[in-house]
Amino acid sequence: MNGFDQIMPVVDLAAAVVFATTGALVASRKEMDILGFLWLGAITGVGGGTVRDLLLGLPVFWVANPAPMALCLLAAGLVHFTAHLVASRYRVLLWLDAVGMALVTVAGTAKATDAGAGPLIAVVMGVVTASVGGIIRDVLGQEPSIVLRREIYVTASAAGAAVFIAAHAVDVPQPMAMALGAVTAFAIRGLAIALDWSLPVYRPRPGRNPDDI
């Protein structure tokens, strides 16, 4: 094939681990037990891909193959014993999370395209894969939801997915189209992090007033 079938599981795994780490960090802020870390880490890690697969009518990716779940639990457990180290390296995590978001956006979009979805639905699936885990994490952790504050997150994901779809439509080979989409998503998210010197994940800031734009 085009190598997609080999890349996809690795991307899903890497993104799940990164997202699980962010879930476990929220658990550490809430002073939860180790089982709470595992729960919140696992649901954050696999939540987005799970909803994507259910919507597309595909088997849920971590039920047939337990590796993503195992790695999410391992990552969350590790954070339980090292949260004080990771928390002080929060900025590193923000960037890791941006990498995870970029990878999972194009992987989710590509999986939707392969399942026969049209361009709009494929972009929606990319955004769902990238954002639903974080949304569940924030609702369960009683933090302001990702859609209420990290707007540039969803924006970056949607832009990356759209670039992938556009490149795919003009017959750019899939690995190149995926790279273009991921770089776009990561660049927008990275600029948002770099230009906003606060830490947007844990400090809610008001979005722009629609009348100001």
Place this chain on the structure above:
Amino acid sequence: MNGFDQIMPVVDLAAAVVFATTGALVASRKEMDILGFLWLGAITGVGGGTVRDLLLGLPVFWVANPAPMALCLLAAGLVHFTAHLVASRYRVLLWLDAVGMALVTVAGTAKATDAGAGPLIAVVMGVVTASVGGIIRDVLGQEPSIVLRREIYVTASAAGAAVFIAAHAVDVPQPMAMALGAVTAFAIRGLAIALDWSLPVYRPRPGRNPDDI
């Protein structure tokens, strides 16, 4: 057939657009970015029907056919630029929302019946279709959930679904049964709006104490 297959997509579309508008109005209250409007509008618009389809084991209605998602995003984007106008016409929206609820209740109930569900489960599916989108909207928007405040909403939906099922059971033709159910749901909800002169969506009010009834 009986015309149901022609009516259903139109009802789903109309209801999705109305619900997406309510989601976008919550986004405007939270001063979100345009992507936040699109996210909250889309999930509010298609959430109820999505959960219904997943529970029934059917393909999710907006994955195969992108029109509902496209219209939800369009409506939410329009609200982004016109929220100040719509907000001042909030009462109009309440009534539109009541129309959407009435339509989608009977459509959801009928779809469940067609999928082989018995009467109880069909009524549950009607209520799920009418209420889950709003529940997700309120949880993500950190507003008091619809089940905590708009009790007459769920009541109206359940009554409309039950009337449709009862009419269907005594061999009333399906379009007539759907009309009876929708009118019932709309009438109960409309009376609730008309007799309660506050704006129940955005101002939580305590339900009746169970001991008082």
Place this chain on the structure above:
Amino acid sequence: MNGFDQIMPVVDLAAAVVFATTGALVASRKEMDILGFLWLGAITGVGGGTVRDLLLGLPVFWVANPAPMALCLLAAGLVHFTAHLVASRYRVLLWLDAVGMALVTVAGTAKATDAGAGPLIAVVMGVVTASVGGIIRDVLGQEPSIVLRREIYVTASAAGAAVFIAAHAVDVPQPMAMALGAVTAFAIRGLAIALDWSLPVYRPRPGRNPDDI
């Protein structure tokens, strides 16, 4: 067969009713209408099993067979009229809930094993079945989520599921393995209730700080 097919529906039913009762008790604390009781009772009662079935790609258990939904609605409606009695017997309910958790954990784990899931995923499904209903209840009722406070709950469920899987792996007959798992889950949860003389469900307490362990 091994009798599993006969036990399973009864266990699902019993657990659904117990969980529905806890959902309705939250509704009573929030002074909801009877429809609110039914909604919250039903979603709490069937939520965990529903998510388990969707993840496993199986038909949702209460859609084909309406008995669990009917009993959940009945239980929630009964609580509506008797909440003042039940609330004063809250400690009894805590123990009933522990029984429900123990039963549904092994039933969920066994159902996942039967569907071909490996040991890790089967344990996850047991925990999902036991905890997701309560999580949805707490999110909708705007109470601190179960993963934020009742840590011993998830721990007990995970331990019971693991014991069942381990016993199954060394060829203990399934009914005996299920009994071992359920007793383990119940014993751990029971000790947590007995040794913690507060009422952990309605009073959030901070988890242990990860640095203290």
